Every structure is written in structure tokens, then in C-alpha cells.
Amino acid sequence: MAPNWSTLPLDLLTAVAFNLESFEDFIYFSLVCRSWNRASSSIKHIWRAKPEVPWLLLVENTKDNPDCVRKMLNIDNENKCYRWNLPETFGGRCWGSPYGWVAMAKLDLSVQLFNPITKATISFPSLETLPYLPKNTPAYNNERRDYYHSCLSGFLTKLIVLKVSQNDHRHEFVIMIIYDFHRRLAFARHGDPSWTSVLIKETTSVRIFDVVAMDNHVYAIYDDAAIAYWEIKEFFGFELVKPMDYLPGDPETFNDLYIDQIKVYLIQSNTDLLMVLRSKVHVSNADNTNYDYDIVYRTNDFEIFKLNHIDKDWENVEDLGDVALFVGDNSSMSVSVADDAKCLQPSCIYFTDDESGSWLTPREFGGHDMGVFDFKTNDILRFYEGDDTRSFFCTPTWFIPQF
Template sequence: MRNWSELNHDLLGEIVLKLAAIEDFVYFSVVCRSWNRASSLVKCTWKPTMPYLLLAKNEFQNPKFLRKVYSLSSDRCYKLSLPHTFRFRCWGSAFGWIVIQAGPSCITNPFTNARIRLPFVPTMWCEVTPLDNEDELATFYRQVTTRKLVVIQDVESGNDGGNDGGNGLIVFAMHTNWKRSLAFARPGDLTWTSVVAPRQPFTFRAADVVRRDRLVLILYEDSSVGYVELSDLSKSINLEQSSVQAKEFVPSPSPGDFKPRLSGMHLLEMYLVDSFGSLLMVLRHKSTKWDPNGEVSEDEVYKTVRFEVFGIDFKTKKWDRLKDLGDVALFVGDNQSMSVRASDCRNCKSNCIYFTDDCDELWDLPGYAGGHDMGFYDLEDGKIYQFYKGGNVHSTHCTPFWFVPHF
């Protein structure tokens, strides 16, 4: 064909849907009017396969409140104006939305500028003291309330959650409180609904949440997994102290069945990933050094030293150690834990775990900030490598995190 602009729109649409990166989608749409029309017809259906990295804010000479988005596929940065994300903790999702923790929390789509308010973050074990200073407010909410906010899709709603109304989305908040460590809300809810742990009294907090089919699975810090059905969440009511009871999916392992390797002064983060039919528990080990005189470099105060990955055997309900992820790469940190087929993405290495800094409990050390603990861990050789060497990394409020853009 001499004139590519005369290609059938259905054929062009199929080509667009195979594009992996958002910049490829944009480049395709500006070739000509015909290609722009074809791309607009599948714009709401198309989804990138690779997460993007939203870098930390830059407050110096930044009147437009621009933040950089790093594309691992192209090794380039792009700019977005995101004033409402400044000075507050944020978490990324696989559905285009970013969760912002403020007084009234919200979710926002940085590419469409849609924003939806959520209920006030429940403090669970303390009263909210009004603070005039935004920096103090952001620190207060981070230290005494929410550890992580995760967005999932409600498949029973028949909506993929990618629309600007947020229909079909459920936001889970993992809190610092030991007795009531998990709650959820949908866009439009007036209050948060608590999720009660399967066993009481329960002294382990919720570490991560993931949806698998019609179940929401909850990883607790004792490596047990609870679950609630999506249909149970739709029955929630906006009354004070309303709650949903979680049930046991995977019991807490005995010492003989499972024992993570621990050594020296360390921190441990846990993630739960639904990866192409497999349910994975990822353990992230961090070494720590502290010198009250401030003689330890910022990069040495804490840093990730290794990962361990375990897969659940659905027959025995036990965790098995995995040494090879195959063609899969994982993305963890201050975001919904995600996995991708590495062969479908440019510049993405298989059998690796890409991670960002989520050690928020140490971001307030005098003279220090978070953001430096970032890279990817190769399960084959057990080494950590850097994928980004630019700026806009350090912050005491919101360090870089992964998210998947949606239009």
C-alpha cells in the first residue's frame, strides 16, 4: 500500500493495542488524522504493559508543580503537572490511579486530571489533631495512620476501574494499628469499613492486599493469608464501626515449613503478588546502620540487600521457595504489587524484582530523606543493579513509586 493513512481503522486499532508504552501510543496518534482517529477509537481499551516511575517532587523554582515520570522502556523522563500530590504520601496502582494521603484522601488519574475524594483516613488508635502546617500534617498521617494504600478492581461490577468516575474500584488502607490494621472504601463511601482478621486476638498487621478472581487476599506479617469475597465488600454500609470478617486462606506456617533467612540488624518488608496464575509472597530484606552523630551516609542508613520469593501450593496451602521467576519481572514498593512478562516490555529484565524505597519509618531521621533505596534485584546472581541514575529521588514525604498509566 502506497498510502499508509488509508489503512483500515480496525486494522490500525489492532496495531495500537499491541503497543507496550504510552509514548508509542502518543507517537502513533500524531502520524496523521487517520491514525489519530484509529487510536482514539481504542484509547479507553489500550493499556501499557510496563509500569512507569513517578519521581519525587521538585519544589525548587517549580511554579507549575511539575513532576517527572520515568519510562523504563525508553529510558526517558516526561513531565506532568501534579500540584495536588505535593507534600503528601502517594501510592501507585495498575489501573491509572494514584492514591494520595491527605486529610481527605483521594485518588487521581495524572493523565486525565480526574480526582475522586475518599473518606478521611481513619486514625484507628488516636484522635486527629488539627495541624496548620502541611508538612506536619503529612508527617502525622504517615507516622500514625496509614502504612500503605492499595487499589483493586471489583470484577463483579463489570467495570475495569479505568474510567474517570472510579466505578469498580476499591481502595484498601493498611494501618499502623495492630488490632484494626485493614480497612477499605469505594469512591463515594462516607466512611472506611474495617476488615477483621481471621483469628482473634490477632497481633500481626496486614502487609499487602491483592485481588485474585473473586477473592481479595490479605497477606499478614506472620505469612498467613486471609480472604474476603468481593460480594461481601459490596454489602458494606456507611455506619460507624461497620466491619467485614476475613476468613483463613493460608494458615500461618510452622517454623519447620517456612523460615525466612534473617541476619544482623535488618528490616523486613512483605508483598503479595498475583502473577499469571501464581500467588507469590515476596520478602525484602534491608540492612540498617545508625549513627547519632550523622556520620553514616544517607545511602547506608538502610538499604535493600536481598529478596526471597515464595509461591503457594494451593493443594497443601504451604509456601514453597522459588529461585526462578521465568519470563516474569515483579514491581514492588509504594504501589500495588505488580508483575509483567519481561519479553513483552522493552528494557525489562526477566527473573528480576524492580523496587522503590518504601521505608517511610526512617524518612524523618535528622539530616536524612528517603528515596535512595531503589534498583532491581536479579534472582539468578543475587545482585542489585540500578535502573535509574537521574535526580528527583529524595523526599521526606513521597519517594518514587510505580504506576501503570491509563487514559
């Protein structure tokens, strides 16, 4: 007689589940039967995959897709693609994070954190409470939907998900928004009635490219590679105060940051703060016969710099070691590549297409600029060419799946 695996003791099943290494195996384990599901559910709040590798939430498919299915790509499992029913993510923009959550800004200007695995949500203030939101416009008064489109595409640059500590050793999530054509900065927590502007020190420029939380501080980078940083006061949960210091930029070295073809990302990698510069080129259709469009853009190079806190300058990085970076329309991530990683490569940058402006009309070809940059050889391997049946301004984004 075959053994009845569902009658195994709960403590034994829990021990087995806790030692599973991949997110897929943990999910499959929970689906076997009720007792196995009960064992996995009891530990899923503390269980983590080994290693934690980002998945790629691909673009919406609005053609012949009544169930609102979106694909999620696991690059560490031979680019295995999962189909997930996620109607909640349709009709807006998404930005991923390392914490299992995806930040969503919808066409009604509502903002939420959404977990694609558990479908849990956390609500944040409406974008209509943002300071400097341009409401006195014909689009706002007459064509509200067009106004919302404009806000989510041109007015809203990026949502960054930060995880900050509180004084009782708990954590809460904070969303920081880079918005407005001047790239201003604001933040909000769950339960806040509105978004709060962040005070910034006067500089040669106030345009902010990216934000990251690290070592009880929040760092913001400007378009001249200048850094401002604030202390997170744990006693108050999360409070931004005046910048404790300011690292001047280097216009002579970083003057190309003003050019649209340069993307800038801030990333915490172990104890280092990295600035990643991504350069793009535009190529004609004559060189790309697979496309029906006259001009397409391609990422062609990356540069990495490490912040030297003592000398207050940027140092060039020539090798990432056993680290892989993930950049795109998300909170940028750094992952240590374990020896048992299946397909993840060290000293590489995995990048997705984050040109939201290229998705504004059906004639534009967005979503194609995705690949892996090998920092040792400077070679780029394209791993996904995008899906042109996407909806308005939808871009692919990295997130690390968690319960």
C-alpha cells in the same frame, strides 16, 4: 506533492493506532493532528501496550519547580525520563497500581485515585472517617498540620488499589488501607461516606503487611506469614464477609518478619500467590563516600514463596521464569516479559525505596534504595539514586500507565 496524511480514512488510522505497541508511540500518534487524535481517542479505552510495563513516578522536586513537574521513568525504554506537569500529586503520599491509577492521600486527609496521564480523579472518603483515628491528641487540637503529617507518615502504612468485578461484568476500584500502629485494615469505594473496618479472625498477631485481590478473593498477610482470605460476593458488588478459611503462620520459619529490616509483599503472578520478603542492611558512611549522611540502608536480598492452597503452606520459589516483579510504595505487580521487551529482564525484582520514615526530616536520606535484583545471580543493579530535593515523606512508586 507530499501526501496529506491527515486525510487518511478514520478506519485505517484506527487500525494503525490499535497496532501500536508502546504507550509512548500511542501518545505521539495522538499528537500528530486532529484526525489522528480522533482515531486514537476512539480506541484508547480498549488499547493496551505490549507488554504493559510499569513506569516509575519519581519523587517531587520542590526546588526551582514552579510548574510542579514530576519525572516519570520508563525502564523498558533505556530508562527514558518524561517530565509531566502534575501539581495534583504534590503535598501528600502516592501509591501506584497496575490499572493506570495512583492512590493519593493529601495533607488535608482527602483520598483520591488519580490518573497521571489523563488527570482524571475518583474521590474516596476522608481519612478522618477511619476507625481508631487518634483525634484526642494535642497535635490534633492545637497543631493540625503537624497532626496531618503524623497521620500520613506514621499512622498510614499503605494504600492498596484493588479492581473487583461486579455482577454486570463491569469493574470498580476499591481502596484498602493498612493503618494504625496495630496495622488494621479498612476499605472504601467511590461514593462511600466513610471507611469500613475489615473483620479479621483472631490470630497470634493482627498486624497486616499487605493485601491483594485474586480469584474472587481478598488475601491479607500477617507478620507471621499467616494468611486470611475473604470471598468477594459479586452480587453485592463488593462485600467482605467473615474469613472462609485461615492459613496459620510459621513463626519458626518467618520469625524475622517482626524485624524492621524485612519488608513483605503479596503479589499475584499468573495463577500463583507469591509472598516476597525483602531484607535490608544499614551501612556506614565510611563505605559510601558519595553520601553526606552517617548511616544509609540498602536492600541486600530477596526471598520468594508460593502459597500451596492444598497443603496450606509456603513453598520456596527458586526461579521466576519469564516474570518480572515490581515492589515498593505501591500495589505490587507481576509482569510477563515478552520476547519483544526492550530492556525489561525476566526473573528479576524491580524495587523502589518505600521507607517513608526516612523522608521525615531534611537530614534523612530517602529515595536512594532503588534497583533490580536478578533472581538467577542474586546480583543487584542500582538504576536510580533518588532526588534529595523532595518534599515531605514523598516516595517513588510504580504504576502501569493506562487511559
